[in-house]
Amino acid sequence: MNMPFGCRAAVTRNILNRTKRGCGAFAKAEDGAMTILALFLFLAMVGAAGIGVDLMRYEQKRAALQYTLDRAVLAAADLDQTVPPETVVRSYLEKAGLLEYLSSVVVDEGLGFRKVSATATAVLPTHFMKLSGYDSLTIPAASTAEESIGNVEISLVLDVSGSMNSSSRLTYLKTAAKEFVGHMLSATEDGAVSISVIPYASQVNAGPDLFQFYNVSTEHDYSHCVNFIDDEFSQPGLSRTTPLERTMHFDPFTYSKDPIQTPVCPIRANTAILPFTADQTVLNNYIDGMTARGNTSIDIGAKWGIIMLDPGTQSVIDGLITQKKVDVSFSGRPSAYDSGDVLKVLIVMSDGENTDQYMLNPSMRTGESNVWYNASEDAISGSPDTNTTDAFSIYHDNGGHNYYWPDQDKWADHPYGNGTSPVCGYDSGGLYSCTEKDEPGTAVRLTYAELLNKVSLAYNAYYNYEFTSSAWADWYTSAFTKKEAEAKDQRTKHVCDAAKDEGVIVYTVGFEAPANGRRVLKDCASSDSHYYDATGLEISDAFTSIASSIRKLRLTQ
Template sequence: MLNVRQKSGVAGTNQGETDQQFSMRKVFSNWRKSEKGSMTAFGIFIVAIMVTSAGLSIDFMRQERTRVQMQQNLDTAVLSAASLLQTLGAEAVVTDYMSKANIDVDYNLSVNVSEGINFRAVDATATATLETLFLGLLNIDSLGITVTSGAEERIPNLEISLVLDVSGSMGSNSRLTNLKTAATQFVSTIISGGSGGTVAMSIIPFSSSVTPSQSVIDAITMEDNHDYSTCIEFADDDFSSSSLDLDSTYKRAVFTSRYSDTGSGDFDDADDFNQDWRSCYMDEYFELLAYSDDETVLYNKIQGLLAQGSTAGHTGMKWGTSLLDPEFQAVTNSMIAAGVVDAAHAGMPVAYSDTNTMKIIVFMSDGNNHTQRRFGSDYRGDNSVVWKAEGGTGVWVEGSFDRIYHRYSSWSSSNTGYEYACSWSNYYCTYTEGFYADPDPYYFEKNGNYYGVATETWYNSMTGMTFENLSWEEAWGLMSIEYYESVMGSGAATDWGSTSARTGSQSDTLMSANCTAAKDRGITIFTIAFEAPSNAETQLNNCATSDNHYYDAQGTSITSVFSSIATTIQKLKLTL
């Protein structure tokens, strides 16, 4: 039985389908049945994909554009905020920059600031949500944006040893005058013209020796065999290290002078020691100045320098490196306690591993290292030939020849040349009465006889007196070598100036070793040969950190040399 279902509309349509829908379905059906229709459907699909992709790209491009805008403005903001010259609060600076950037989305901003006396670090993060236009087709209604930026400005601290030759030759050709001008401008550039950071500058004048202050000596272990001076006589091995060994006992240098100012000189009168030939200079203007950032103090130190003595550059360099070595911290504390160094410099010198501090030596000399005069064991230690009177009735003086007489005539004579005949049977002699002479404060002993320094008289007996035998170190502080030899004869001068002395060549070797030790520790060394001979130029060039750290100066050009070094130091600070 054939059942026929009645439908409204055009024959062949589906139930409920309108004529228009039927027509469209028929068209698509025909397209499916033909190759042309299949290609058209594929084309529509491709077009749809392309349109969708373009829409997605637009949203992602909008996201990237906004991200770049936020990143650029945040970078600029944190750079400005991190500047140590910035007087406004870092967070306020970042916020202000971002608010004026015309960013077309709402954002959240967080800023973290870390800062100290010589650094400021700023980190910032900005987040935003961008509503999409086309990604909603994929149920993505928004895209997140996060940008971060950080900036830090850190000005390194400076520890500087300014090691300056003040030997006698610096008094020639206006060298010392030109040096004072140059060094003063250097201090001004480093202290006042710098770009932040703390500065601790030490000034180490050197000639025949270097004179540390008593507060330095109080903090180290040193021989206690005299108190005339504070100079140290370093051993050769000491120059292989950049530091002082505070566990060692250092040898205190003898205090004397080769010559006196007045003839052979006076005993117990150090003021009569010839200045140019002293073994150690205890005048205040020769003392090293440690750790100062006070321009006036540094200026006054430089302006007070005088030119005297010979050249011992190795000793100057040794003190220059020691004042930058962290082992010196205990000495710094001693100087702070003595009121010599400001408490702000506690903890200096800092550790070599402190990347926030630059350690620099600026070394200037106008000449070769000279023979460094010193005594050997024959003139050091206990049991000198000098005795100090401590008490008694005085030195007993035997009666002396008065007159010789002939027993059988009236002939007599006071001529001591006839004393030999006193024992002859035909002659007899008279003598003055013995007595106790007023004691001299000091006596020299030679072959059983004693020379009184006040009476300038030799005695053959010390009966009636008590004495203290001085050590050689105590005795030398009371007399020049010239005076000693006028009483005792020659020998001491040869030992001091030749036999036991350190030659200039040996001093060069020791200075080179100390320069190497300092450079191995990361200390930057600038050297200046100021109208110096060729050997000195070679030594200073080898000591410098590099050829670019060595300078040759003539006349007033030393000012531009110091200026160039100061500029280089400032540039190094910015790249540390």
């Protein structure tokens, strides 16, 4: 239908007016809806923040309660703790203002172990979560700690070199070592802990009981030490079949005789290795009887220490058990390195540093010497020898009278005791005369091993061979070789590394030791924290700390 232009314009204006009024009404309606939505979102955000505050308060309270409970049961489980375990737990929570939340304390203990469990429950009133129906939150806490020694094999390697006589060091060491033994054995079941004591100085006296099980050379049986080759220090064990060179029994340190005072392989009481025992009385008596003399060989001490932990030594210990020299409870030890239920510990203590090691030259290891000995004439021993009788006679090609008698400073054609000698004097009438008479006793030619068991190298050179200007060079300087201290430092490193590679825990103690000794001991230890530097009475603190470390606490839950 055709509509005049004016009418069409009026209709258009009417439609536009209606549309504007409809949009305005719609806009007003939407303003209300947006306000409600915004309010809802705001309330949701406030609620979420409030829940977060409640949860944060919950976590803070839970952490404080759990931390205090953990510390409480750890302290209560300590075997050295004399206060009743429950009292300890309650004390910790009371000091933290948390005692009201303690629910229970359970103690399980016996010989060598203590286990303490505790639970606590706190109730935290909520501020915001109550709007959702949660008026409070329950906070549980539980903790269990156990201290137990378990099965432990310990090699206690102790320095008994001559320097230990200074500044009462040996006295302090004895006290510390006995306290350590007491800490380890006083609360353990039989067979749980074994301790081997390895004293060392210039050498380690393995003792005849251990030597019988190894393939050691037989030049003599005066002492029981081994000259290890370098390769032996790169492995923890010691073969029972590989040939081992016995250390010759000789004294390069003094002018002594019959007996020699300081043989490189000690034979003094309580120098032989004490293997695998848990008898506190035996250990204490052994430690009390230790004396100090000689040089320092940390490498050899550590080597024998790891041998006594190596499972390859098991057949040796079983043999000693058969001979009733080791308790049957240690059958099957040393345990395998990967057994899991046995902790192996090597403790090496020294007040010094490695010094040169003396080894007799091969030419003097076997065979007969040119020295003859008359026992009946050996009236005096010691240093220096003031004997005026003829205990020794020395053969030397002298063009006829080939036997030198040092006690009379004369030459003869036979050893004193195997012929006749003039006996001169005045008779009752004042007439001086001499008569040939049989010499007392019998002279016997000595092997080198027998000679050096009787006289030190210096004595032999200075007294027996005093007739020759080359005596000192021939019979002292040329009589031995030395393993230098620097090489022994490397051997110490190698044997300690071999122990650590097998999972052995190595503790070391430098007892007033010089700088190089401390360096070697630190490098030997399992870590810096396994090395202890001690002065004077601090040696006891060091050994007590080691004992506490071995008897470590374990948080199990």
